Amino acid sequence: MKTTVNSIRGAFWAVAALHLIAIAADLGPLQFGTKVLLMPLLAVWVWARRGPRWVIAALLASAAGDVALEFDGLFIAGMGCFALAHVCYVTFFARSTRPRWGVTLIYGVIWAVLIVLLWSRLGDLQVPVAAYSLLLTGTAATSSWYGTRTGFGGALFLLSDTLIALRLADxxxxxxxxxxxxxYIAAQYLLASGAVIRVTNRV
Structure with missing residues (x-):
């Protein structure tokens, strides 16, 4: 079983490496083929490790979002899938540990500042981006309550999607x-592995 679990994780990192190479080399078909495998592989790894169902659900929702965002006209649908992923993450982390309101306040200020700075540039996406980014900030905050590893993952997720928001704002x-x-890849792995590590005390 341990060999199988390690093989799944190895496959995830191999696909991740191929995906990054495909982006750097502008290999469109390989980018798509590798991207859609990433979160399903990570979800299978969490399942094999008997990890939290909320985390598996978050990864599967993220997988759906990854697919949707590859098609024209499905941006809002993709954002909705990722919003669902963040609901799953926030639910898991908030139910699993005590709140740390100081960190939460800091993230709240970051969210407000970003929205104020980008608001006039977002056009019709103002409300969807504001709502989605609030859920994203919730993941960043609550993941920091759970542990250092997950907290770092949540921070990276916020950074990743902030880069996308900047792109939307031209x-x-x-x-x-x-x-x-x-x-994004590092964020999801840190969130998933950080949640799993409490079950077995090893990754």
């Missing part, structure tokens, strides 16, 4: 496509 960041996926 603010150019050099290498943003690669940076978005590096931070």
């Amino acid at each position: 603010v150019q960041v050099w290498g943003d496509a690669l940076l978005v996926m590096i931070t």
Whole structure:
């Protein structure tokens, strides 16, 4: 069983590496093929480790979001899938540990500042982005309550989606496509593995 679990995790990182190479080399079909495998592989790994169902649900919702965002006209649907993922994460982390209101306040200020700075540039996406980013900030805050590993994952998720928000606001960041996926992949792994580690005390 341990060999199988390690193989699944190895497959996840192999696909992640291929995906990042595909982005750097602008290999469109390989980008799509590897991206849609990432979160399902991570979800299977969490399941094999007997990890929390809320985390598995978050990863599967993220997988649906990854697919939706690859198609024109499905941006809002993809955002909705990721919003559901954050609801799952927030539910799990908030129910599993005590609140840390100081950190939560800091994240709340970050959310408010970003929304104020980007609001005029978001056009018709103002309300959806504000609502989604509030859930995203909830994941960042509550994951920090749970532990250092998950807290770092939540912070990276916030960074990843902030880069996407900047793109939507026509603010150019050099290498943003690669940076978005590096931070996203790392974020999801840290959130998932941080949740699992309490079950077995090892990753």
